[in-house]
Amino acid sequence: MKTIALRPGEPERDFGQLVTWFSYLEDEPTSEAGLKEEFEQKRERIFQKVAEDKQGELLGFYWAVRNRSDFERADIYLFVRPGQRGQGIGRRLYEDLEQAAREAQVKKLRGNARDTCPEFRVFAERCGFNELRHQFAMELNLDTFDDRPYDEVIAKLQGEGFQFTSMETLGDTEEAQRKLFLLNDVGVVTTLGQDGGHAWDS
Template sequence: MTKFIIRRMRQPDDFAAVAQLLNWIWSEPTTAERLKAEEDQVPPGKLDYNEKGELMGWDRPQWVAEDEFGQVVAYAIAWRAPWTDPGTLIQTNVVHPESRGNGIGRALHDTLHQWAAEVKASRLISFLRETDDRSVAFAERHGYVKERHTFESVLDLASFDGGNLYDAINEAERAGIRFVTLADEPGEASERKLYELYKVTHPDIPGYAGDFPWFEEWKKWSIGQAGVRPEWIHIAKDGDRYIGVVTLQQNEQTQAMYHEYTGVLPEYRGRRIALALKMLGVQTARACGVPYLRTHNDSMNAPMLRINRDLIGFRAEPGNYKMVCEL
């Protein structure tokens, strides 16, 4: 029988081992340095409850499993932000492939669920790779059900030929739409206009839940993220009004770019403005020598899937299931 212990994660000592574990399940690799930088931006947890007794506030306890040789072989986190749905926790549980089947995942699961019960959470959410049949089956045996399916798509830029898709940019410009980047219009006034655009368009994403962050937190976790630059944020304008955006984020290890966000105001949809913004993003990525672009879309987001897969030609990749457990 495999010997192991479950303990709280030690920071920063465990970041390197945790990064290696997360790289088994994440589409793009991370590093200890990046995990630490993100952790440093989160203040100490502060949970409370609303008038209905539902869990509110924020926290992010983390645990690891250590084998008999002192090696970290598994990791779990339960977290919520101030804008997360009342009562909800989001969790991740990963065990090194060579250590699976020894009860480690179950022990981490039980530890996390015990903490969730202690803080009176009412709902746990986990995102699992659709190809990880073993983890999906484990989750279903423990009360999780599939709520949503997120598709993943990749565009190989070395072989990409946009052809007449770039015409969407000229069409939009002839209709009076102007394209700039945040680098062209720097400063807080522009950032706040962009924030309002995100805030209006974000609830239209299928499956979106919770409140929207306030300006400072939105900036920290969107345009202020590592790998996002002002010149990689393409904005569509009608006069002085921001009406559409595409934001790109680069992974320092793979040099690939991720479509961090795409949004167009409802009254401007159906004019191929989103396509124009996407193609501006492609131009930027190719100019930077990026090998590929990656994006995710909810399975019910038909308009964006049509642009990405049917028009531009993003290649379908295995996605994720959103698994939900009502406590």
């Protein structure tokens, strides 16, 4: 096993690198300022560490966030730099994460494994994880999307009392924000394949 040291990640020292890895894991851009802000907001619910070699180079990290309403559950990220895998770094990180979870009385850990990284799925299964659900994402290009085929359906729904609007039309008021929040929350809770959690429950 490669000689490594684990320590808590420091915002000014480490988050510039962590944000690159988070952007890969979440498949969307993440800013250093945004990560620092999230860390400050959720600091009491986060336990995290980075792995570094003798020269102080970051090799990987884990990051766990205790669920807001289910304190026995935490959502986790674990990453080892490509080229450094297969040397026991991931196992060392996970063992430390597991110990930290036990000390925090967390009994359920959840993470994501991307299809483009099959080795992570293998690693997760070796650590005892089972697949809860399989999700895929799609993007809609609004510049080329033709919504005319839906005109008849929209007109029918409007005739039944449904309202189609936007935040721009409603105005960015507290009442409009509350309605949007409620709509998003109901949508998440009733989405097939979800576990019934709320949009804010993270």
